[in-house]
Amino acid sequence: xxxxxxxxxxxxxxxxxxxxxxxxxxxxxxxxxxxxxxxxxxxxxxxxxxxxxxxxxxxxxxxxxxxxxxxxxxxxxxxxxxxxxxxxxxxxxxxxxxxxxxxxxxxxxxxxxxxxxxxxxxxxxxxxxxxxxxxxxxxxxxxxxxxxxxxxxxxxxxxxxxxxxxxxxxxxxxxxxxxxxxxxxxxxxxx
Numbered sequence: 001x002x003x004x005x006x007x008x009x010x011x012x013x014x015x016x017x018x019x020x021x022x023x024x025x026x027x028x029x030x031x032x033x034x035x036x037x038x039x040x041x042x043x044x045x046x047x048x049x050x051x052x053x054x055x056x057x058x059x060x061x062x063x064x065x066x067x068x069x070x071x072x073x074x075x076x077x078x079x080x081x082x083x084x085x086x087x088x089x090x091x092x093x094x095x096x097x098x099x100x101x102x103x104x105x106x107x108x109x110x111x112x113x114x115x116x117x118x119x120x121x122x123x124x125x126x127x128x129x130x131x132x133x134x135x136x137x138x139x140x141x142x143x144x145x146x147x148x149x150x151x152x153x154x155x156x157x158x159x160x161x162x163x164x165x166x167x168x169x170x171x172x173x174x175x176x177x178x179x180x181x182x183x184x185x186x187x188x189x190x191x
Contacts, residue, residue: 004032007066024055031063035072042074048083060086081121085109093117115159124159131156 005011008028048056064087076087084091085105092102101113112118129138131151136143
């Protein structure tokens, strides 16, 4: 038992009752109990769901280190994409009981197989427009596209992550007016 408590970094609390432990400490005790029988596969179903954000983040990092140290196989069920990508070697995104994509976390993020996966993995900006003449038209704006003959004249919705967007040319702030310490600021930008 002492070895298990040391493994989950709770040996110094061995004399305490469960009611005297924090939520994160209780989760570590539960994991120690599960690992005591040396299972071939460990199922973790929303293990950090009831904990606050900071404790969840600390436990994710700790669990990842423990997982690498002990080399056990686990299935980690979560609805939190950050949790999934931080803890897993492979991510399986499901919708209505069907697998939408199964891959390495960074690949699921960079190359989502479906719109559902794209939206599950984080916020996106949606641009509704039309493909005409090899360009994507959104209102008065046009963006050149690659090979698009199958989509000519079709209305489409383009989903783009904010961090995927970068300026293609230098950007200068022509006018800037500072009003207060509030986050909202007004600037006119010209490229």
